Amino acid sequence: MSEWTEERIDSLRFMWSEGLSASEIATRLGGLTRNAVIGKVHRLKLHNRVGVAKEIQANTPQVKVAEVPKVAMAASIAKVVVRPAPRIASTAAPRLELPEMMGSVLKPVPLLKTLVDLNKDDCRWPVNGERAETRFCCHAVSQGSSYCEYHRLAAKGSGTVSERLAARELRRAA
Numbered sequence: 484m485s486e487w488t489e490e491r492i493d494s495l496r497f498m499w500s501e502g503l504s505a506s507e508i509a510t511r512l513g514g515l516t517r518n519a520v521i522g523k524v525h526r527l528k529l530h531n532r533v534g535v536a537k538e539i540q541a542n543t544p545q546v547k548v549a550e551v552p553k554v555a556m557a558a559s560i561a562k563v564v565v566r567p568a569p570r571i572a573s574t575a576a577p578r579l580e581l582p583e584m585m586g587s588v589l590k591p592v593p594l595l596k597t598l599v600d601l602n603k604d605d606c607r608w609p610v611n612g613e614r615a616e617t618r619f620c621c622h623a624v625s626q627g628s629s630y631c632e633y634h635r636l637a638a639k640g641s642g643t644v645s646e647r648l649a650a651r652e653l654r655r656a657a
């Protein structure tokens with residue numbers, strides 16, 4: 484690293500006044516980086532040359548630039564905070580009451596397991612509860628169905644009020 488001797492400082496002043504760029508000056512003086520020249524120019528207060536202010540600014544850490552994203556982030560956080568929480572309770576509705584008999588099949592007494600406890604042969608008819616707390620019928624499924632015989636008939640629905648309600652009930656549970 485070269486010293487800033489009086490001679491070199493004079494050369495710097497001269498070249499700077501001649502309009503050479505910092506990197507050109509660094510090359511000619513030798514042993515200096517462009518930033519070292521700019522730093523010296525700054526300390527000598529030579530930076531009243533046209534276009535130099537810009538060059539020096541480019542090499543000075545800009546606090547403002549770093550702060551802009553922070554402000555934007557704070558604004559977006561504020562937005563998130565004021566957003567109302569989803570009203571899960573509002574989706575809850577009374578469960579459908581199915582008839583005691585579906586054709587000739589008696590309504591089963593539900594075993595009320597949650598989804599995670601369901602076996603693959605358990606009837607998936609939702610009896611009560613919402614979302615993860617939904618309880619299912621859980622009686623053995625009828626052949627080729629996801630439901631026990633009673634709920635298979637309820638799900639098949641083709642006309643009666645209870646059957647249409649059953650179809651709606653299943654869509655809601657899906």
Ligand SMILES: [Zn+2]
Binds near residue numbers: 607620622
């Ligand atoms: Zn069932």
